[in-house]
Amino acid sequence: MSLETLLSYFPSGTAEGEKGLLEQVFVYANELAKVIAPPEGNPYLLVGDKGSGKTALVDFASRLAEKQGIPSVVLTPFDIDTSTVSAASSTGDMQREFYRVLLAAISAKISESNTGWTDGNYATLYREAVQAGNRSPDFVGKMGRFLAEVAKPVVGVDMGAAFPLLTIHTRSEVEKSMAAIVGRTSFYLFLDDTDQIGSPEEPGHLNRVWALLLAVRRLATNVPALKAIISLRTEVWNRLQFDQNGQRDQTDHFKTLIVRMESTRDHVEKILERRLALASIDVGQPNTLYKPFFENDGAAAPFSHEFRSWKDLISVRSRQRPRDAIQLVNALARYATGQGKAVIDQACFHAVMPIFSRDVSERFAQEVSSECPQALEVLKSFAVADYDNPGFTMSSDATLAHLRKLFSKFGIQVYGRPLGTNLENDSFELWRFLYTSGVLNARVSDATQKDGYRHLPPGADLSLVSKVRWNDLQKLLWEINAAYRDYLIQLQKEEEVRIGLPVKRTRPRRRR
DSSP: OHHHHHHHHSSOSSTTTOGGGHHHHOOOHHHHHHHTOOOTTOOEEEEEOTTSSHHHHHHHHHHHHHHHTOOEEEEOGGGOOOTTOOTTSOHHHHHHHHHHHHHHHHHHHHHHOOSSTTSGGGHHHHHHHHHHOTTSHHHHHHHHHHHHHHOEEOOOOOHHHHSTTSOHHHHHHHHHHHHTTTTOEEEEEEEOSGGGGSOTTSTTHHHHHHHHHHHHHHHHHHSTTEEEEEEEEHHHHHHHHHOSSSSOOOGGGGGGGEEEOOOSHHHHHHHHHHHHHHHHHHTTOTTOTTTTTBSSSEEEOTTOOOEEEHHHHHHHTTTTOHHHHHHHHHHHHHHHHHTTOSSBOHHHHHHHHHHHHHHHHHHHHHHTTTTOTTHHHHHHGGGGOOOSBTTTEEEHHHHHHHHHHHTTTSOEEETTEEEOSSHHHHHHHHHHHHHHTTSEEEEEEOTTSTTSEEEEOGGGOTTSSSGGGHHHHTTEEEEEOHHHHHHHHHHHHHHHHHHSSOOOOOOOOOOO
């Protein structure tokens, strides 16, 4: 019974599959406070990793607007017809076309809804805009005027009645956020999964994304009541800033408009424990968190003798993504239930982790298949890498040497460009991709930290992995993300069985 309750709070990890849970487990009050109050004439960019909660935040914010009686529209690439936006066009031409197709998509969404926005005084204005046809020069102006007219001021509502399942603390935080914008006339436009507006492997992909951002900013400028929020994957935003081949020269203008979704271990643990707290209440053991569902206080990881808490074991293997952590607990609970166990124990963890790690590896490859079709093979190559430090860790020299070898084993493409013709430059290109994708974690010595080191987030220094920064790279160690290690160990063991000998490893030279 306890594990069935646990599963009800750890179902799928996706916003689409957890709409019924959103209020109870909502933990993005800080980000919400920023998202609902973009500065006049500018959009906010909601930047975060895949599975970090961007869609959940957009869903909650749009529901909050609905409860307030504020018009809002949520668009995804599915809703936006980009067939007329040519990647070969200039940024200005693409921006103008995106402006038109955005208004057409908003118009279509409004016509599908039963909100009443097109009734009464607004009916004539909306009908005139639609009848003009979205190819007509009049359409843009008339649709813009409609959005301005239909916008409504934010008013205070009883949050307890509107969202009865929010925790008291979260409700208080949301109320404070709403109080700060009471009286502002608004029409909310949310664009989710914006990076899917084109194919990442296409040379003009970043220019299309950039043109869309500029079009939304122009729309927000022309319709001051429009509050626009655009969700974007961290990797895409980083590429927009770092890429030197496109037509972008104003990314600095957007840096103050970034709302970052937390993607840290602490944040994942906060999400885990919110759900565990709710589940423990339901089974009559409030404030116990892990105890009703897990045996003892922790366990040893597969192929390890080191005892770790359950919180550490789960959060470390989550790629710092809430979705992964939720799906891991789900897999553990399902396995334990299938084995007839009342709680999750170490044996369950050992049985589930290699399979889950393989699934996460394959999921990673699927997520970046457009950016690097050979991503899974590249990841699997680290099962036989020559590590010169303990624990799936290597120096920058060893990392570069390993990546250089890969080009002679199989073809590799990154962002539509075949690599391998220039070994040195292309090795750094592949390295940068693995770093920004979270496969390789950069580690620097830091005596102030408990373990004597800290990790460098990829977004903090976009030019770090480059030939000109070799002296800086020499100070770092590179770790394989813990989420992939159990899969790599399984591959090593399979190789040992195949050849009948242990997979050879270079002895560790030193620790840093």
